[in-house]
Amino acid sequence: MPLPYYVSPEQMMQDKAEYAQKGISKGRSIIVLEYQDGILFFADNPSASLNKISEVYDRIAFAGAGKYSEFESLRKAGIRHADLKGYAYSREDVTAKSLANAYSQSLGTIFSQEIKPLEVEILVAEIHDSPDKNEIYRILYDGNISDEKGYTVIGGRSDAIKIYLKERYSPNMPLKDALKLSIEALESAVNMKMAQENMEVAVLDRNKNRRKFRRIKIDELTAIIGS
């Protein structure tokens, strides 16, 4: 029987990280951006039914990039976490912070203990009545969590898109400008025109009652951009 040979922890972590990054970099990107009335989610997604963006709770939404089956099960777990907490306590007690922490914990545990890390990057955002209190959390495949302001990008070409946005983003943009900027940013990264069928768009809209999440369907999208 051959002896299992020794691999240093550093080497093992590095290999896992490389593996996960490789998987994620193959995927398409998602932009999250604060605008005048809330938070915009913009995904490059050729499928009309397999969503990358989702409602989680009254004020909280989720976006996942990377391997669909993996972030889909994280999305479902997140909705269960939120609904359970809201049922046991009150609707106001469900927060993006606790959800993001739960994600960070489980992604961290999977990264260090399982052979195969998850090839995902996820975003959790919560909208508040005053814009400066909005929360956007970005959680990486290894459980690394960061708190973002203004805009952020996950998925394949996130660095290039972030640089593009950095030069052009301004706070308090109307929805129309925010959408146009998102399209330009994604197009700049792939050097290609984006078809509207490939755009998955949703917002957390401060002006809505109770459930702030709303999908922007293709005809509304055309109307907003065209006007």
Next chain:
Amino acid sequence: MWNSSFYDFLTSQYPNMLSQSGLNHTGDNLANNLGHKESIKNVPFGTTVLAMKYRDGVIIAGDRMATEGYQVAARRVEKVYRCDDYSAIAISGAAGACIEMARLFQIELEHYEKLEGMHLTLDGKANKLSLMLRGNLPLAMQGLIVIPIFAGYDLSKNEGRIYKYDITGGRYEETEYYSTGSGGKDARSTLKKLYSADMPEDKAISLALEALYDAAEEDIGTGGPDMIRGIYPTLKMIRKTGIVDLDEETIETVYKRMIANRQKYHKKEKQ
């Protein structure tokens, strides 16, 4: 796995959370603690609720009183709950268990919608409520009954629909109207005489509120309009465009007009 059901998720993963509310397949803890029928009397009960179809959809309404035996337990209880954009539930029975079931059912529908990315069909919702009622059967046998009416707008059939239930989870669809609770029979009598299919909205609202008033007159457990405190029955309309609450001012106006008419009638009687 728990499919896309929050209720199934709770029963399999967190059964304790359910036995406290009394909604459990096996959990008769609460019933055991309550002991015999004597103590059941000390639990608040909610009374009359009704639903009726009309031209644009369906109306669902209920009075506001909860009673403990012959005492008033609460005057401002809400018995009609919005479940989602196209359906509502009205409940009579042990108030605590009822309110809890309405809340859980509302979470159940929202949970499904979020996980699956689409609404359940109206039949699907009605059926899920059956299953939840069946889970409450052990408690119902001890006296903590929950009897809901479920009403909603069926977008595929383009009409309002009404479902009534028994304590075992039996589900029966009504084609015109239904009312349940201690004053349910009295409200049904009024509806029976005055109901017609395809009523316009204002007529339907007046009739629903009148039926609740008659129930309050005949049944000691049902609360009528409380002019002193300004507490009125609540009513929701469910139409193709979604669910709306009828505002309190309109309800108050309808009752004032109705009471004035009845006063006139009784004055004539005396002469």
